Amino acid sequence: MKQVNIGGVPEHFNLAWYLTLKNGEYKEENINLRWQDYPDGTGAMCKALRNKEIDMAVILTEGIIKDIIDGNPSKIVQTFVQTPLNWGIHVANNSPYKTIEDLKGTKAAISRYGSGSHLMAYINAENNGWDLKNELNFEIINDLNGAIEGLTNGTADYFMWEKFTTKPLVDNGTFRRIGNCPTPWPCFVIAVREDFIESNKEDLKAILKIINNTTSEFKDIPSIDRTVANRYEQQLPDVQEWLGITEWSQSLIDKKTVTTIQKELHALNIIPEIVSYEKLTYKL
Structure with a gap:
């Protein structure tokens, strides 16, 4: 076989x-x-x-x-x-950020360089007219558990992941979703x-x-x-x-x-x- x-x-x-x-x-x-x-x-x-x-x-x-x-x-x-894919844009529940515009220049949590969460952070930045060189920063968090930890303790500010996968974390108050970014x-x-x-x-x-x-x-x-x-x-x-x-x-x-x-x-x-x-x- x-x-x-x-x-x-x-x-x-x-x-x-x-x-x-x-x-x-x-x-x-x-x-x-x-x-x-x-x-x-x-x-x-x-x-x-x-x-x-x-x-x-x-x-x-x-x-x-x-x-x-x-x-x-x-x-x-x-x-x-x-x-x-419908990417949700998430922040920690107690985060001061309320809108996508608030995230300009902050740190995106990404699973690794070359990952979907990394590439989509670029797409989202472009969609919102940010300066890609100066207003896009990254923190590697490996996976969803790493994102929970990173957003909760403040080593990263927002995290993009498929919105239905992360919905239970929004429902239980771990994350707040402040926007969506579908892949074109x-x-x-x-x-x-x-x-x-x-x-x-x-x-x-x-x-x-x-x-x-x-x-x-x-x-x-x-x-x-x-x-x-x-x-x-x-x-x-x-x-x-x-x-x-x-x-x-x-x-x-x-x-x-x-x-x-x-x-x-x-x-x-x-x-x-x-x-x-x-x-x-x-x-x-």
């Missing part, structure tokens, strides 16, 4: 992977798919792909595009979630190491077929809203809102979208150049 290692964030977006693994669907195809949680997100998964700790990752689109351009020998083989593109893609693609095309096609069968019918699974709410400790109305605005994809990200993302990252000096669509993607 072929072992394949895959990484992703332990969030509601990835429940379809858990369900297909629980059902033993990959084993039926003679594939031992091993899921690894990466609570600290995209930067950690980019590193794991480079180090060959994982073969594939369900990863933020802008993060993996940046890392492939920086030399990560991987390719995007499919969009996973078509809709934008599809949020999650499936990226695979190039050497793995070359030698395992059929296994890869089988894995994608299984996950796509589940995501295409995900919203029709009986009581899926309750399953998500229970597993991720979310309020049912929040889960229902999230399901209402989230669409999965079963196809490769298109050239126009990839160009749009690169132009944005290049304008923010996050990537040094705009590369070809073929350098970033692989069509199975």
Whole structure:
């Protein structure tokens, strides 16, 4: 049986992977798919792909595009979630900051450089007309627990993370959310190491077929809203809102979208150049 290692964030977006693994669907195809949680997100998964700790990752689109351009020998083989990610902008509950404008020049908590929380801090700063050189500062906090600690003790001032994931922390009074910043593109893609693609095309096609069968019918699974709410400790109305605005994809990200993302990252000096669509993607 072929072992394949895959990484992703332990969030509601990835429940379809858990369900297909629980059902033993990959084993039926003679594939031992091993899921690894990466609570600290995209930067950690980019590193794991480079180090060959994982073969594939369900990863933020802008993060993996940046890392492939920086030399990560991987390719995007499919969009996973078509809709934008809704990033909440959070401060500690007792923070003096009330508006996004109040955050100008303060310190953003980020999981690591090159992560989604890092890149989105740039997008938010640009959206609000800040001076990117002088009004954007960072504190590395690794993961959500690090953000709770950093915001509470004041080593960082605000933290950007997917708003439904952090909603329980807003509900219990740990954080206040003072704004939102949606990504202007599809949020999650499936990226695979190039050497793995070359030698395992059929296994890869089988894995994608299984996950796509589940995501295409995900919203029709009986009581899926309750399953998500229970597993991720979310309020049912929040889960229902999230399901209402989230669409999965079963196809490769298109050239126009990839160009749009690169132009944005290049304008923010996050990537040094705009590369070809073929350098970033692989069509199975």
